[in-house]
Amino acid sequence: MAEQWNQCAERYPEKRIKPSLAMGAVALLLLAACVPPRPLVITARPAIKADHPDERHAPRPAIRFYGTYWDALADANLQAAWIAAESSEQRTLADAIDAFMNGRDTEADSTVRTILGAKDSQVRSAARITYGAILSSEGDWARLATYVASADREKRDAAGVESWAPAFKNVSTSIAFADTISELPLTRSVTGVAIIPVSVNGVKRHFWLDTGTSITILTNSVADAANVVGLGTDTLEMVSAVGRVSTRSAIVRSLKLGHVTVTNAPAMIVSDLELQIRESESGMPPVPIDGVIGFDVIRKLDLTIDDEDGQVIIRKPSLRTIDDSHPRNLAWFGVPIATLLSKNGSAIHLLLDTGAGETFGTPGMARKSGAHWRAAERRTIRGFGGTKVETGIVIPEVKLFLGTTPLSFERIFLYEANYPTIFKLDGTLGADVGRGGTVRIDMTNGRLDISGK
Numbered sequence: 001m002a003e004q005w006n007q008c009a010e011r012y013p014e015k016r017i018k019p020s021l022a023m024g025a026v027a028l029l030l031l032a033a034c035v036p037p038r039p040l041v042i043t044a045r046p047a048i049k050a051d052h053p054d055e056r057h058a059p060r061p062a063i064r065f066y067g068t069y070w071d072a073l074a075d076a077n078l079q080a081a082w083i084a085a086e087s088s089e090q091r092t093l094a095d096a097i098d099a100f101m102n103g104r105d106t107e108a109d110s111t112v113r114t115i116l117g118a119k120d121s122q123v124r125s126a127a128r129i130t131y132g133a134i135l136s137s138e139g140d141w142a143r144l145a146t147y148v149a150s151a152d153r154e155k156r157d158a159a160g161v162e163s164w165a166p167a168f169k170n171v172s173t174s175i176a177f178a179d180t181i182s183e184l185p186l187t188r189s190v191t192g193v194a195i196i197p198v199s200v201n202g203v204k205r206h207f208w209l210d211t212g213t214s215i216t217i218l219t220n221s222v223a224d225a226a227n228v229v230g231l232g233t234d235t236l237e238m239v240s241a242v243g244r245v246s247t248r249s250a251i252v253r254s255l256k257l258g259h260v261t262v263t264n265a266p267a268m269i270v271s272d273l274e275l276q277i278r279e280s281e282s283g284m285p286p287v288p289i290d291g292v293i294g295f296d297v298i299r300k301l302d303l304t305i306d307d308e309d310g311q312v313i314i315r316k317p318s319l320r321t322i323d324d325s326h327p328r329n330l331a332w333f334g335v336p337i338a339t340l341l342s343k344n345g346s347a348i349h350l351l352l353d354t355g356a357g358e359t360f361g362t363p364g365m366a367r368k369s370g371a372h373w374r375a376a377e378r379r380t381i382r383g384f385g386g387t388k389v390e391t392g393i394v395i396p397e398v399k400l401f402l403g404t405t406p407l408s409f410e411r412i413f414l415y416e417a418n419y420p421t422i423f424k425l426d427g428t429l430g431a432d433v434g435r436g437g438t439v440r441i442d443m444t445n446g447r448l449d450i451s452g453k
Contacts, residue, residue, distance in 0.1 A: 039375040040394065046358050046411045048433045050452035053404040062345030070122070074424045076101070076337070076349050089115050089123045096127070100134055101331040103446050109134050116151075129422055133333050136161045136214075139296065141266070145169035161214065164266075167231045167249035174263045175300050177316040182258030184312045186305065190277055190287055191357035192431040194305050196312050198293065199256035200226040205290040209305065209312070210355030211298055211336050211441065212428075213238075216255065216267040217247075218291035223269045228252055230269055238268060245274045255297070260314055262297055292355065295336055299443040305354070306438045308453060317444035328446035329403055334421035336441075338429055338448045340400040340407070342369035348400055351419055351428045352441070352448065361395060361412045361427035368426060371398035373414065402450055 064080055066072040069090050072081035078098040085091040092115050100108035112131050118124040128151060135144040145165040187195045187206070194209040200218060203226040207218075217238070218228065230248035237244045247268040255262040276286040302315035322328055329339050336352040346368040366373045376394035395412040412427075419425045433439055433450060440449040 039377045039391065040396065042376050042378040042394065042411055044411060046360070046409070046413070046430075046432060047435075048359055048429075048450075049408045049410070050402075050434070050437055050450045051406040051408070052452075054406055055404040057406075058401050058404040059341045059343055059345045061341060061347060064346070073097075073126075073422070075347075076339075076423045077347065087120060087123075089118045089120050093118075093123050093126055093130070097130055097333070100130065100137075101333065102328060103331075103444075105134060105138060126422060130333075132162055137299070137332055139173055139266075141165050141168035141171060163236055164215070164249060167236070168251075168266045171251055171264055171266060173265060175297075176261045176263070178259040178261070180316055182260055182314040184258045184314070186307070186310050186312050188431075189289075192435070193355055193357070194312065194431065196257065196293070198291070199254070200252055200291070201228060201254050202226070207291040207293045208289060208355055209298065209303075210292045210353070211295045212351065212353030212355045213292050213294040215294045215296050216252070216265055216292065217270055217275065217294065218250075218252070218267055219272045219275050219289070220269060221272050222290050223250065226252070228267070228269065236268070238270070245270055257293070257297075257301075258314055260301065262300075265297065295332070298441060299332065299336075302440070302442045302444065304438055304440040305434060307435050308437055317442065320442070320445045320447065322445060322447075326447070327403060330441070330443065330446050330448040332443065333423065335419060335425075336443070337421070337423065337425065338402070340402050342371075342398070342400055344370055346370075348426045349423060351425050353428050354431050354433075354439075356428050356430035358432050359409070359412060359428060359430040360417075361409075361414050362417050362425065363393075363414055364424065364426040365398075365412070366393075366395055366414060369398050369400065371395045376411075376413070378413070402448065405450060407450065 064077060066075070066077070066080055066084055069081050069084040069086060072084050073094065078094050078101070082091050082094040085094060092111060096108050096112035099111060112127050112134065115123055115127045116131060118127060131147065132144060135147065144162065148162045148165055184196045189195055189208065195206050196209060198205055198207045200222060203222070205222055228250050230250050232249070236247050236249060238247050247270050250267045250269050252265040252267050253263065255265040272288065275289045277289065278286045300317070302317045304313040306313055330352065331337050338350050338352045340348045340350065342348055348365060348368055365371070373393050373395050376392060378390045393414045395409065395414065398409050398412070400407050400409060417428070437450065437452040
């Protein structure tokens with residue numbers, strides 16, 4: 001990439017800028033001006049192809065150095081953060097987050113509580129966010145509501161879990177597995193998202209499987225048909241791909257996925273008009289969505305999306321061997337985060353969002369992986385013969401490793417993106433991952449496994 005920067009500086013001296021500024025949106029436009037004038041024309045969507053596991057060539061995590069403790073923390077490099085820490089409070093915060101990211105919730109809980117009143121305001125703020133994340137992941141709405149009520153905070157975000165906590169504080173949720181394995185037919189939305197049949201208080205509907213959504217969602221019409229009543233009169237919010245959406249909190253008495261039953265499942269009710277797939281450019285009518293199974297339920301399952309055989313397999317979670325050959329690579333901190341390694345050993349942290357239509361990267365993916373990028377023009381055929389043209393920066397191909405499994409990422413567009421987590425993520429793994437193969441999500445063991453055909 002340094003060579004490309006030098007070529008750019010020679011060809012366009014008036015655009016001479018520092019590589020360290022390349023991560024901004026303005027810099028991306030300048031980069032596009034510095035690559036060959038004829039953009040790469042793309043007519044196919046991004047693709048992620050899994051090869052056979054290759055333990056021999058799988059990279060080891062590289063040692064990285066950072067300018068500050070907070071730089072290391074933002075990159076989710078907790079060991080480097082601990083080394084760069086300038087106080088015991090900073091080291092304690094790193095210890096708490098490390099325990100949480102590695103599935104040691106009890107340790108994380110007790111550790112972070114010691115710094116909720118830290119003298120360092122940055123540590124105190126990060127500790128409170130961490131504590132909220134721990135309680136949210138455990139579904140401990142009662143403790144979260146109590147903490148929120150006692151904490152000295154500014155006005156809370158109506159779309160945050162802290163605002164949801166009071167509505168669910170008296171709810172006791174349980175999950176039962178009638179069989180060890182449940183197999184459900186798999187269909188796909190027009191955007192490629194996995195859909196399964198569910199039963200909402202005995203009413204059969206079809207819901208998306210969306211790891212990028214924190215909580216289960218259903219429409220007003222489904223709620224009415226299933227006699228799901230909202231809790232209280234407060235209007236809350238959720239953040240969607242198109243902005244903020246008004247919601248009402250609710251409890252689903254019985255939510256069934258095959259032979260798995262979730263009793264008293266927290267949920268959000270949204271307007272039917274809000275839960276639709278809209279494609280205004282094609283002229284096609286909106287496609288309604290009955291509801292969404294969010295990560296609050298998915299994290300309690302050992303779930304496999306088997307695209308090859310057209311089914312979703314749900315297993316009762318059980319502890320698996322975690323070692324150097326099968327390390328943890330999936331954690332949750334506000335969002336599910338999958339960690340991959342580039343060939344140079346750099347950790348690439350991606351949001352696992354099975355509700356996103358396609359995978360994309362941020363500039364950090366190119367920078368950390370050393371991948372070549374170039375200006376591109378994507379042409380997509382729309383309904384009634386229309387064509388949409390999108391220009392931007394693309395990584396034509398880069399290989400990343402998920403454990404020992406090589407994944408070839410092809411035609412990955414780069415965007416600036418902000419994620420609801422304290423970490424700076426490098427992109428999003430969308431619903432196109434594992435197409436033709438399988439994706440296994442096992443949060444109990446912190447494992448994401450992807451296989452090809």
